[in-house]
Amino acid sequence: MSDDAVDPRNRLNELTGREWVYALRSVISTRYPTKGAESFAHDLRRLHPSPKPPQLLAELVRFFTRRDGHVLDPFAGVGGTLLACALEGRTAVGVDLSSDYAAIYAAVCERLTLAPQPYIVGDARGLAGFPEVTAQPFDLILTDPPYAAMMARTKTGERKKRGQSAATPFTASPDDLGNLGYQEFLGALRHVIAGALAYLRPRGHLVLFTKDLQPTPEHHNMLHADITAALRELPGLEFRGYRIWHDQSLNLYPFGYPYAFVANQQHQFILIFRHLP
Numbered sequence: 455m456s457d458d459a460v461d462p463r464n465r466l467n468e469l470t471g472r473e474w475v476y477a478l479r480s481v482i483s484t485r486y487p488t489k490g491a492e493s494f495a496h497d498l499r500r501l502h503p504s505p506k507p508p509q510l511l512a513e514l515v516r517f518f519t520r521r522d523g524h525v526l527d528p529f530a531g532v533g534g535t536l537l538a539c540a541l542e543g544r545t546a547v548g549v550d551l552s553s554d555y556a557a558i559y560a561a562v563c564e565r566l567t568l569a570p571q572p573y574i575v576g577d578a579r580g581l582a583g584f585p586e587v588t589a590q591p592f593d594l595i596l597t598d599p600p601y602a603a604m605m606a607r608t609k610t611g612e613r614k615k616r617g618q619s620a621a622t623p624f625t626a627s628p629d630d631l632g633n634l635g636y637q638e639f640l641g642a643l644r645h646v647i648a649g650a651l652a653y654l655r656p657r658g659h660l661v662l663f664t665k666d667l668q669p670t671p672e673h674h675n676m677l678h679a680d681i682t683a684a685l686r687e688l689p690g691l692e693f694r695g696y697r698i699w700h701d702q703s704l705n706l707y708p709f710g711y712p713y714a715f716v717a718n719q720q721h722q723f724i725l726i727f728r729h730l731p
C-alpha cells in the first residue's frame with residue numbers, strides 16, 4: 455500500500471492509502487463550531503431538533519463516493535447531507551415531510567452561496583413517485599431517520615429538573631416516522647429503505663445514523679441493533695459494521711445520581727450496509 459497515492463484499483467473513492475486508513479477509525483470524536491463561517495449557518499439549522507453537522511457528513515461522502523457521485527437522503531431535515539454533497543462536489547436529492555425544513559435548507563444555501571440540491575417535500579415511503587429520485591441511480595444513501603419516537607416524548611428526570619422537559623417532535627404529522635411506536639417505526643423504516651434500494655446502484659452503500667433509547671424492563675431498546683436486524687431482512691443488503699460518532703458538544707447529565715446508573719447518550723451509531731443485489 456502506498457500511503458500518499460490513490461490505489462489504481464480503488465473504485466470506491468479518491469482517498470490516498472493514508473486517508474483511507476484514517477477514515478477507518480471506529481470513533482469519530484468531534485466538536486464543531488456553532489458560530490461563524492465554520493458553523494455552516496448553525497444558527498439557522500438549529501431550528502431543527504437534530505441537525506447533523508455538514509462536516510461530519512462530508513467525511514462519509516468522501517469515503518463512500520467519488521467526485522460527481524450521486525447521493526440520496528430520504529430524511530433530509532435541514533439538509534446536512536445535501537450541504538455536505540455541495541461542499542464535496544457531489545450531487546444529492548433530499549426528501550422530507552416538512553416544508554419548514556425545506557425552507558430553512560433554502561435559506562442556509564442562500565447564506566452560504568451554495569447551489570441548492572433538489573429537495574422534495576413528501577413522504578419517503580413513496581420514493582417511486584418522485585422523478586428526481588428515479589431519474590438516475592445513486593451511489594450512496596446517506597441518511598439520519600427519526601430515532602423511533604425519542605424526540606416526540608416528554609423528557610423526564612434530570613432534564614425535567616432543568617426545565618428542558620418539552621418534547622421536540624420533528625413534525626406533528628402521523629406520517630412522521632418519529633411519531634410511530636417502536637415496532638411500527640422499524641417496519642416503516644424497512645419499507646423506506648426497501649424502496650430506496652431500487653435506486654441504489656449495485657455495490658453502492660447505505661449509511662444510516664441512529665441512536666439508542668434508554669432501556670426499559672420490557673426491551674433493551676438498542677435501536678441500532680434492532681434497525682440492523684430489520685434491514686438485514688432486505689434481500690441484497692449486507693451489513694458491513696458500524697462507526698460511532700462521539701459528539702463532544704453534548705451536555706453530560708448526572709442522570710440517576712446518586713442512586714443508580716443511567717446512561718448518557720453522547721454518541722450515535724453510523725450503520726454501514728452494502729448493496730449486493
Ligand SMILES: C[S@@+](CC[C@H](N)C(=O)[O-])C[C@H]1O[C@@H](n2cnc3c(N)ncnc32)[C@H](O)[C@@H]1O
Pocket residue numbers: 502504505506507528529530531532533534535549550551552555576577578579597598599600601624625629630631632
Ligand atoms: C433526524 S432528522 C434528519 C436531520 C438531518 N440529518 C439534518 O441534518 O437536518 C429526521 C427527519 O425525518 C423527517 N421525516 C420523518 N418521517 C418522514 C417521512 N415519512 N418522510 C420523509 N421525511 C420524514 C423529519 O421531518 C426529520 O426532519
